[in-house]
Amino acid sequence: MSATTEPLRIGLVSLHTSPGDEPGSGEVGGMNVVVRHQAEALADRGHHVEIITRRSSPTQPDSVSLVPGVCLRFLSAGPAAPVPKGEHDAFIEPFRHELEALGPFDVLHSHHWFSGVAALPVARERHVPHVQSFHSIAADSATPLSEGERAESAGRMTGEAMLARDSDAVVVVSEAEAHTVRSRLGGEPSRVWIVPPGVDGSVFRPAAVGARRPEAPYVVAAARVQPLKGLDLAIEAIAGISEEARPTLVIAGDSSSEAGDHMAELQELAAAHGIADRVTFIGPQSRADLALVFRGASAVLVPSHSETYGLVALEGSASGVPVVAAAAGGLREAVLDGETGVVLESRDPGVWAAEIERILTEPEYARGLSAAGREHAERLSWERSAAGLEDVYRRVLGRSA
Template identity: 50%
Template sequence: MTRPLRIGVVCLHTDPFAPPGSGDVGGMNVVVRSTAVAMAAAGHEVTVWTRLASATAPTTETIDGVLLRRLPAGPATTLLKSAHDDLVEPFGRLLREEPPVDLLHSHHWFSGMAALEVARERGVPHVQSFHSVAAPPDQPLTAGEPPESPARLDGETLLARRTDLVVAVSAAEARTVVDRLGAAPEAVRVVHPGVDSEMFHPGEGSARPTLLAAARLEPLKAIDLAIRTLAGVVERDGEPRPRLVVAGGATSDESYPRELAALAADLGVACDVTFLGPQGREQLAALMRSATLVLVPSHSETYGLVALEAAASGVPVVATRAGGLEESVVDDVTGLLLPDWETATWVDAVAGLLADPDLVARLGEGGRAHALRHRWADVAEATVACYRELLG
């Protein structure tokens, strides 16, 4: 019988146990937390290290069998993501003082830069998950998207080439890590995320056709396209006008939500758009159940966990063919994958679905069946298999 492992998980810039949807808290947090909890449930000793970002948060607590340690690197307050470049070194110093583990698994490049040398000094394997990779310097940015720091571009390349193993959440991310960062193909594994199909389950829906967009409010997520789509959908005779519900908070740019509200007003749909702000897991699951369609118009997604959560809720997804969304959405089975970000393309697709309840029902059923094959327990098992491969 194989022995349980002592697993160290490093997530420097964002607390995996914080509520998703606000600041830099998003799908990565769900993946880290859910996988850690599932590994602990399987009998492993799991410690998660993150940064202390609140003066009222405990430095040590156990949540769902996982030991959470918040290290006091930098001020005990929420910081812009860019400010964490300067916290890599002090976080790494504090990590060196923590108890030993069998391996360290870093999530995002900040974490890897802090933990890689600690793993080397201790003689234990280092595993890296990026969850997103910086765009090349010569690639045009999405409108309003800030450029990445040179430190990230160099850091991700170093990590991809020096870590013992990269665990990617999609084949699309794996290709990026190999082609753009120079990782050895044999040192990359793909473990797709899972979904809590008990929390996210089908419901009765809503009497009024409802489009749901759940994402951080930043240009990369293209919530403006969701608003333009709503404005372009013509009200059908005898049917109530569709509405759009937006669940998520701003990141570093507080002006972007105001721009979205102004856009809705300019297009004459302000009364049909509701900005709910960040939502907890239970609240998001309830929103999914009441939605008719979930829109994921992102310009880039490493995987697109919200699409899998929508599928588990029995709600069709309309998404772009962007990165990992081609893996989280099965075209014409769990939803529709669209070829571009043209408003007319999106209006045609959404209007067509709203006019065809039989197709909506078929896609919802296909989504639920697809989601049931993606359990967090299986994700944990596949992740631990990667660890054991390294440990021999």
């Protein structure tokens, strides 16, 4: 092989959450899906990938093979038990110490700031490139915050700014996230690369032609149960739909460790609107089970206050289901407004109710959104996402050679 096509030894660092865990539970969300699928797609391209995370259970082995070419490693840093996300900065130093014993790697790619602060010094000691992905970016008290978005510690803000400045590349999932890296963190534009996520169109796929539709229509919101995800808006929108057209709202996801009693608050909100019987919490779902839920839905709702991309929206489109999303961050890019779904600037529940009801009551309109959504999703494979990552890796390796 030529130097430009040699397989790479890639370390994907995910300190606070394991990409081997099932999305939807606790802190396991879109980042886990992205890291795991990109790792598997990179392995399909011939690379050797190690995903490195913190041991959160005494029964976890030192390593496990996820698929050929992808090894998941567990490092001892802090207690071998689940810990709230916000407490993981205490584990950065012991995690770094354990990371120093691994390798060799051609490139280290960190996911979230905890990982980056641990891995960047290791990359520098070894003279290998460091690539950073944030997935979410802190805001200080002087920055206008979306409702549900909370200001973070000064340590996080300092760490993220340092990573944006000192990493060889910053990989983001959308132009919206790229803008945040440049404007909030001062990232050098020439080192910020957009690599959109993908979707597995064989798992998230439309219902078969002629398949029976559910007798009672329902819409889905799949998200961790926390204020940032805007599930209160979804409930209020359902309450605003005329009784003869009103669907059931199915909420798929687990409570975040930092969300307190938010699930109880949402249940109380539904009861206050007289629709407690129309809001169902089904908890976290496997990828296959979530795809099945999507397939039978009339719409997928993404009312988040903030999203770097909105992977759920893309999965809904791949399932051949119209998406109704808030005009927040990367959702403007994940959903093509008026083509694959509807992107709403307003957070007025009445506006949301009217758009959802139109999808429910105008079959031709809904079918058009569904078909265009599937076509859009088919262009965004994980293989394409991995190819974009590989291009970034080879470019930074070329600069550091």
